[in-house]
Amino acid sequence: MIVVTGATGNIGRSLVGRLLAEGAAVRALTRDPARAGLPAEAEVVRADLTGADDLAPLLAGAEALFLNLAAGGDRAATAVLDAAVKAGVRRVVLNSSMAVTDTPADDTNHIARMHAGLERAVRDSGLEWTFVRGGNYSTNTLAWAPSIRESGVVRDAHPGAQGAPVHEADLADVAAVALLDRSGAHQGQAYLVTGPEVVTIAEQVAEIGRAIGRETRVERISEEEAAEAMSGPHFPKEAALELVKRFGEMVDAPSFPVSDVVERVTGHPGRTFAQWARDHAADFS
Template sequence: MIVVTGATGNVGRSLVDQLLARDAPVRALTRSPERAGLPEAAEVVRAEFGADDEPSPSLFEGADAVFLNLAATGPQAGTRLVDAVAKAGVRRVVLLSSAGVTDTPADEHNAIAHMHAVVERAIRASGLEWTFVRGGMFATNTLEWAEAIRTTGVVRGPGAAARSAPVHEADLAAVAAEALLDRVGTHDGQVYLVTGPEALTAQQMLDVIGAATGRTPRYEELSRDEALAAMTARGLPLPFAEALVDWSAKSPDRASAVSRDAERVTGRPARTYAEWVADHVADFA
């Protein structure tokens, strides 16, 4: 049995489908089972991870491995979940982590890196077998552009010259699936950086979207302060907004890095951004 947290998220849903396609029993955790729309073959279980809640041991009974996504739990509940998983006798945990983690003191000064590094350290100390899937820039982040593309044709944000290698959620899920299904220890103690196969600027990504939709969107650069104001106005906490805005500016080589780990783990090349757009074109039309 494999337990998947965040089972209705972009990565989690793809992971559930991929595991079921390989005949693995799946327990899918979600806040709203009645609205989840998950496959009937999955055991769908209600689970809410509040900052002060102790995860119920029953969530992990009979499980061999757990996929942990902090987008579903947050760091505090995520750390407690690691303890609960270890106490339940689960063998392995696979963490969807962040490419921002450096394993250096710099992690303490970046909210996104710090959040994941704290849980990584808890997992290393837990005695569990583990694999960390450090995701680069998620291609799904560009879904935030959809309304602007449809209405004004102008997307505004920081760092027009910055490049990143957007990764398809299905590739993140595929690497996680290999680690979760590992029976011989190939992936134990491994840290995988999972990115797309090419580094693109925001305008180059918009050009790909334009080619798929027949639109001609353009990117307009905002100053750092303007970008932070826009992000926090949408409800993103300031430390996380700062981490996102400063990522490319302060670490351009890391932000634009292209890793082949997805291909090494799964045996197939990582999907291109054009492939991701083809899978999501209806969201931009």
């Protein structure tokens, strides 16, 4: 049995499908099973990871756990990890972040600090572990959908920022291989997972336009305006501004190398942003 937290999220939903296709038994955790829309083959269980409920029953009989900080925050993730240890879970695959560098710089970056702290907790848990350090998710561009549908215009502080956006299905595929591993080859590995090519924000907007058959463009705004638009109840403006400024540093070059982890781990090439745009064309139309 494999327990998947954040099962209705972008990565989690893809992961549940992949694990089921491989013949694994899956327990998918979600706040609202009735609205989850997950495959009937999965055991879909109601779970509020931020509440005071005993989490141990959620992990009963499980061999492996996919742990996603986005499913409830760092405290919830730590509580799930503790429950996994008590329940006798053997392996955890953590959806971490490429912001983690394993250097003192991790303490100066809001996103890195959160994920590095959880990575330390996983290492200290005594469980077998694999870290999937993604970031620059292609799904982040879904935030542009309302403005693209309305006007075809995306407002951004750094249209020339370069990245290697990664398809959620590739992150799920890497996680699935690690969760299903019987050889030990992925134990203790921290995988930096990117898309297969460098594209700018302006190029991503153009690819979405091609996928939906409409003209799209970028209008430049200030960093302050961009941070304000990005922030929300679970993402403070200070952290948003830090991220916007980091994108500014990526105008000349990405802050990380393009990784071949997807192909090395899964055996198939990473999916391009153009493919992601085609897969999600309905979200922008």
